Amino acid sequence: MRAIPLALLILLALLLAPLGLSRYATEILTQGFILALFASAFNLVFHALGLLSFGHAAFFGAGAYTAALLAARAGWPYLATLPLAVLASATLALVLGFFSVRTSRIYFTMLTLAFAQLVWAVVHKWYGFTGGDNGITGLEVGVLADPRWLYYLALSLLGVGLGLLWLVERAPLGYALRATRDNEARAEAIGLSPFWLRLTGFVLSGAIAGAAGFLQAAWQRSAFPDFLYWTKSAEAIIAAILGGSGHLLGPGLGALAFIELGAFVQARTEYWPMVLGLVLLFLVLFLPRGLAGLLGGRGARG
Amino acid sequence: MLEVREVTKSFGGFRALSSVSLQVEPGRFHALVGPNGAGKTTLFNVVVGRLKPDRGTVYFRGQPISGLPTPRIVRLGIGIAFQRAQAFLSMTPLENVALAVLSLRRGTGGFRALLSDRVAVERARALLSWVGLTGAADRPAGELPLGDLKRLDIAMALAGDPALLLLDEPLAGLSRAERRQMVTFIEKLLRRLGLTLLFTEHDTDAVLRLADRITVLHQGEVLAEGEPEEVKRDARVVEAFLGGGDA
Numbered sequence: 001m002r003a004i005p006l007a008l009l010i011l012l013a014l015l016l017a018p019l020g021l022s023r024y025a026t027e028i029l030t031q032g033f034i035l036a037l038f039a040s041a042f043n044l045v046f047h048a049l050g051l052l053s054f055g056h057a058a059f060f061g062a063g064a065y066t067a068a069l070l071a072a073r074a075g076w077p078y079l080a081t082l083p084l085a086v087l088a089s090a091t092l093a094l095v096l097g098f099f100s101v102r103t104s105r106i107y108f109t110m111l112t113l114a115f116a117q118l119v120w121a122v123v124h125k126w127y128g129f130t131g132g133d134n135g136i137t138g139l140e141v142g143v144l145a146d147p148r149w150l151y152y153l154a155l156s157l158l159g160v161g162l163g164l165l166w167l168v169e170r171a172p173l174g175y176a177l178r179a180t181r182d183n184e185a186r187a188e189a190i191g192l193s194p195f196w197l198r199l200t201g202f203v204l205s206g207a208i209a210g211a212a213g214f215l216q217a218a219w220q221r222s223a224f225p226d227f228l229y230w231t232k233s234a235e236a237i238i239a240a241i242l243g244g245s246g247h248l249l250g251p252g253l254g255a256l257a258f259i260e261l262g263a264f265v266q267a268r269t270e271y272w273p274m275v276l277g278l279v280l281l282f283l284v285l286f287l288p289r290g291l292a293g294l295l296g297g298r299g300a301r302g
Numbered sequence: 303m304l305e306v307r308e309v310t311k312s313f314g315g316f317r318a319l320s321s322v323s324l325q326v327e328p329g330r331f332h333a334l335v336g337p338n339g340a341g342k343t344t345l346f347n348v349v350v351g352r353l354k355p356d357r358g359t360v361y362f363r364g365q366p367i368s369g370l371p372t373p374r375i376v377r378l379g380i381g382i383a384f385q386r387a388q389a390f391l392s393m394t395p396l397e398n399v400a401l402a403v404l405s406l407r408r409g410t411g412g413f414r415a416l417l418s419d420r421v422a423v424e425r426a427r428a429l430l431s432w433v434g435l436t437g438a439a440d441r442p443a444g445e446l447p448l449g450d451l452k453r454l455d456i457a458m459a460l461a462g463d464p465a466l467l468l469l470d471e472p473l474a475g476l477s478r479a480e481r482r483q484m485v486t487f488i489e490k491l492l493r494r495l496g497l498t499l500l501f502t503e504h505d506t507d508a509v510l511r512l513a514d515r516i517t518v519l520h521q522g523e524v525l526a527e528g529e530p531e532e533v534k535r536d537a538r539v540v541e542a543f544l545g546g547g548d549a
Contacts, residue, residue: 167413168413170415170416170417171410171412171413171414171415171416172401172404172405172410172411172412172414172416172419173410173411173412174416175390175393175397175401175410175416176401176405176410178390178392178393179390179393179401181392182389182390182391182392182393183388183389183390183391185352185384185388186384186388186389186390186455186458187390188371188372188373188376189350189372189376189382189384189388189458189459190376190401190402190405190406190458190461190462191373191376191377191405191406191462192373192405192410193371193373
């Protein structure tokens with residue numbers, strides 16, 4: 001119960017932070033929230049379904065490009081593109097998931113990677129529509145041009161995303177998703193259909209990843225093919241491992257640590273990848289449950 | 303209740319079942335016995351929809367079910383418990399059974415937390431108490447000993463109030479004392495519930511005690527079928543078992 005006042009204190013600090021922080025620090029925190037949302041979405045597939053997706057960049061990118069294209073080419077107010085950005089990512093997840101979730105383990109990982117790289121290649125080359133490797137730049141993002149507004153929007157969407165994942169985790173659906181991971185034969189024998197459950201989880205995860213992509217395009221006022229590249233998927237994986245995939249807040253914590261530590265180290269040395277490597281090594285060896293393991297509380301979450 | 307009609311199943315060139323037929327009458331405890339490799343598990347898998355027969359059909363209450371996916375079959379009123387006890391090990395027994403109850407009764411939709419669904423939780427606690435797991439209801443299922451996991455498996459198989467229960471070697475892996483307990487448990491519980499049972503088992507004493515009717519499989523064919531006393535005296539059965547290893 002001591003955790004509740006502490007959580008309120010952290011929430012208050014997060015709400016007040018932009019008022020006291022520099023523009024740069026606010027932007028870096030915002031970037032942390034965006035990756036936190038993306039990594040939390042990824043973790044629904046990674047932890048609850050037990051499937052390692054190497055293709056989540058595709059859904060992140062679909063959200064970003066849908067928002068950017070609607071704003072730049074069709075003149076939509078940027079904020080109004082959010083529902084369609086989420087819908088586009090969910091639809092892409094439905095199509096890719098329909099083929100991917102039939103497979104398991106390494107086959108699933110390779111198939112999602114291949115699909116996402118395919119989407120990346122199309123976006124990267126299709127100059128007439130997506131701007132190819134030049135991306136879509138100079139987006140008009142309205143009030144989101146103010147880093148504080150973007151900060152609050154990112155924080156709110158992260159809150160909504162985590163709230164939704166929390167509801168799912170406790171709901172019968174969350175148990176059913178984990179049931180397909182724990183024991184497929186048993187899941188079928190209590191009337192659950194693993195394929196449809198996996199597809200549902202995959203689409204939900206893709207939709208939330210799309211909201212993160214929408215934020216990313218606002219943050220950079222641009223959309224680039226990089227958003228869909230496999231290294232973007234790897235960031236979600238690193239964040240989930242860093243923070244601990246067994247806890248609802250783990251991937252978010254990992255993402256914040258990844259972004260903030262990265263900004264801090266990169267300002268001082270050029271050896272960020274090496275530092276990251278050492279940190280990951282340390283965590284895997286000594287804190288297998290990630291940063292969230294330090295929170296204690298719920299041990300073996302389902 | 304359940305009818306298997308001339309089911310044939312081959313793997314490559316190996317004929318695991320050749321034209322096997324059997325009928326399970328309502329309220330009866332029907333045992334499926336035979337040496338290893340006789341086709342018991344193959345037949346079990348055909349009935350539960352994990353394998354599709356090459357020829358022949360399985361009927362449940364007159365309706366053909368072979369070829370249907372497992373989730374559809376269990377929803378018709380068939381409970382399944384496995385040889386190697388299967389459970390969702392990241393959850394507690396209460397969560398395991400409550401999920402099974404919800405899944406089979408109204409589906410897994412909605413955002414209300416599983417454990418705040420009073421009807422499902424109460425039903426799950428009742429099932430756990432039937433199988434004698436009340437004390438372990440809230441421990442992680444991964445920590446349960448095998449005997450308890452088997453009981454949990456059976457509790458989940460009963461979650462949808464099935465008319466027919468399929469048990470694949472309910473005694474496999476248990477100690478002598480646990481076996482006796484399990485036999486008593488199955489007898490008391492299932493008779494009280496008025497269930498029909500189809501089970502496979504190696505333990506001859508348990509089979510003779512539980513079964514009303516026995517089908518003997520040997521090399522994928524039905525060697526004999528009848529009341530326990532008839533089957534026990536059947537010369538072909540005796541020969542098959544003496545020649546074919548463990549019973």
